[in-house]
Amino acid sequence: MGKKRVMVVGGGLAGLAAAMKLAELDIDVDLMSLTPVKRSHSVCAQGGINACNEQTRQLGDSEWKHFDDTVYGGDFLQHQPPVKEMADWAPRVIDLMDRLGVTFNRTHEGFLDRRRFGGTLYKRTAFAGATTGQQLLYALDEQVRRWEAAGRIKKYEFWDFLGPILDDQGECRGCVAQDLVSMEIRSFPADAVVVATGGCGLIYGRSTMSMVCTGSAVSRCFQAGAKYGNPEFVQVHPTAIPGADKLRLMSESARGEGGRVWVPRTPHDSRAPGDIPENERYYFLEERYPEYGNLVPRDIATREIFDICVNEGLSVETDKQCVYLDLTHIPVAELNRKLGGILEIYEKFQGVDPRLNPMKIFPAVHYTMGGLWADYQRTAEGGLEPGSPRNQVTNIPNLYAIGECDYQYHGGNRLGANSLLSCIFTGLFTAPGLQNLLESQSGAAAEMDASLFESERKRHQDQHDQLLRRDRGGENPYLIHQELGDVMTKAATVVRRNEQIQEAYQTVSDLEARAAKCSLSDTGNWTNQNVVFTKALQDMFPIAKAILKGALQRDECRGAHYKPEFAMPSLESTDAAGRQAEAEAWCDRFEANNEKWLKSTVVRWDGSEPDIQYEDVDTSLIEPRPRLYGLVGAEVIMEVWKARRAKQKAEKQADPNAAATVGS
Amino acid sequence: MAEEAREGRSSKDHFEVRILRQNGPGQSSYWERHRVKYEHDMNVISVLQRIAAQAETVDGKSVAPVCWDCNCLEEVCGACSMNINGRVRQACSALVDRLLEDNPSEIELQPMTKFPVIRDLMVDRSRMFRGLTRVKGWVPVDSYENMGPGPRQTRATQEVAYPLSECMSCGCCQEACPQYTKIELTRQEGESEEDFSARKNEAFDRGFVGAHAISQAMLFNSNPTGKNAAGERLDALMAEGGIQVCGNAQNCVEVCPKNIPLTTSIARAGRATTLHALKKWFDE
């Protein structure tokens, strides 16, 4: 009489939140991770976590505005109900984390302190020094340990998820995984499998992500038939510290606390930065975006820094691309209190004190907005139905995706400090849905005929054995990984051009063929990291191809996806009538473009190539509007846009057959 | 300083790395030498990555890549602890330039000695996590329902708690501690996974709990809600393998990469357990 169990794959914020909530609901959980869960990638998050709060409320903020900022920042590419639900939950998530003992920074009076992050005008971001992700993760890790001690959660750390097990009806009944120490391959029957395995930055070689962020688990689900959404949307963070093994993040909070980005007006000015007078410094973000200044959304900051270095030749250094990120005007005590952790990282890895010298930074791949396609159940009010098993389920029944590895919530571009929120939120919110799912199922997976589990295990075992038996002298997986990273970084990051992407697709296909011929330098069956890496490498190709193909086909600019060929122009005319006409044309083009491209990219793997379809986006709560940060003539465009929408609305009201509900 | 160093070794285009390897638990260890091409801004992780890609020793012998543990590469996950040039530290923040400044002839890597080796530089630190369970390192909240914010806390309280909460369970403090000795068990013929793990936990629970766990106990004892289980945590610290094992050598605090005030925590725990014992004695 096997009791029902849920397998949670991944022990970052999302996986841990789901596991502890499931445990509280009296459900037995298996929790699997490549690393001890306490070492998951979420520890890297520095800046903070967003929620509307009592302070911002008094300045006019609300959950609705948080929701609005998130969809506007994401260029309207996300389905709106999940985002609305997340914004509504945000204050509760912070409260819970506070109760769990997260050492959030405090005001003098003892309330949670907040800082401002990019893409909003409110101070919504709660933080714990500059190690917010670490503190949040530890709080959840501790709760999971508590349930582990109580026997409700069983951990499988140092295990690699090899793929879901699907029955004849195509429903998920568990998964196959491999012990990274003993190399044993085993089947795990489960009544639901929750994938919470994070992003896939390693496809780009070096990124701000941790070493296990290969996307292998997601790719294995994708190859088993799960749909993948919005692959081409990959966030490049504007400020990272270039390094040989990793591009270490310099958190947006450095700008949130007043950090200023600049370059000398004279190219490669050889003076020490402190000796360059104010009027010879080009604070290009502040000059180009007076309202948001250094806190423009990430995609914009990234492109501007890229543009200053690559197109305008104003990089601080001659042999390396970088700009200054300057904190030296802020008192050292304040810096230490609010940003201590990240400043130490800079000092430790660069050997220079950022309190006294401006830091040198450049953009780096940072976050995958795209991920496994996930469903949701909408309420009449436009939120999510609590407890519905449809929330976060992939197209494969009983297989769920939460956290960074799902495609919901962030659309074309993620706002800073919204990801930790989406991870914890999806973890907590999905658990009651799983409870209902389990209750609705007739039998338990553990009671099914063992042959399904055994045959899947054997299939993976055979693949593994074959890999080990390869002849020596074949391709070297580590070198192929470097090449893959170089191609992807060149073709599919900040600025994208169709010829370049096409070429990259060819190169990646060639690399894929070569990777299939990798031979191993370790053929043993004890803690063989060589074979684990080779498998992860091979599984990078389906996702890499989906990213490239998605980017190639999407002939527009949206969020992090930028093709200069399709950029919307600034207004040029100097007289009012000319501007008006240009603005009208601009809005026509904007509407036509949305008609064509305001769609989720949804990809299936056909066995060797990605197959792309487009799905409509639920924008029924907040009507898409032009994203005009810093465009010349923005005010005129906005006026024309508003007038036009008012007119269309009036026409619709006059015609009762036009169903769409607009705005609110 | 950094600039000078950079000039100093740019003439040198390769350097040697000596690694203490071990193929599996209970097997004997052996030294192996590797040659690595020098690049700017390298750390020990990038050195190990190059070694994995080469899979060849100094004498041109093909070997399996060296095994090691890492994840974040920015000294927050605690995975990559090892002995580097004789000192326990994180491999990701060990910069090659600095190491070669100290010893231009080679870099020496060894696994930690207080934890059982799994393979090469990778060790089994499950005992550390068990230590956290032993001291009930969590806040015992009623539920995960929406109950509003936690108790208000002063900035001063947060500033004491925050440094303790940065402990990443890296194990450096145990490696340096003269009182912390290795516990290595092997699974017996016919022993089930569960039985083996229970036997291990029992052994771990008798061994010294370690500086990190003492410090975590103090962290939770100072939390307004965590306090409610303060007595149980102190009981754990007074049991076999508890705080009385600590000889106050203070090695731990010197090697902690997060500069956690371990000796302050140990002193606090010492006072708290003494009071706790007295109180229990009077209560009886």
Ligand SMILES: Cc1cc2nc3c(=O)[nH]c(=O)nc-3n(C[C@H](O)[C@H](O)[C@H](O)COP(=O)(O)OP(=O)(O)OC[C@H]3O[C@@H](n4cnc5c(N)ncnc54)[C@H](O)[C@@H]3O)c2cc1C
């Ligand atoms: C440097 C940095 C700073 C950031 N700062 C912020 C911030 O300030 N605010 C914010 O909101 N967001 C921030 N983010 C983003 C945020 O940290 C991540 O999106 C988030 O932590 C992801 O959490 P997760 O739970 O989805 O996955 P992760 O934390 O990535 O965890 C993934 C888990 O899956 C496991 N796993 C993966 N593959 C497998 C497999 N094949 N088999 C078994 N297990 C597997 C891993 O072991 C791990 O336990 C930052 C990101 C980076 C890189």
Ligand code: SF4
């Ligand atoms: S002070 Fe105690 S815990 Fe620290 S090294 Fe000495 S004996 Fe070990």
Ligand code: SF4
């Ligand atoms: S106290 Fe310091 S040395 Fe010890 S485990 Fe924690 S971080 Fe590592």
Ligand code: FES
């Ligand atoms: S790899 Fe995380 S601490 Fe070194």
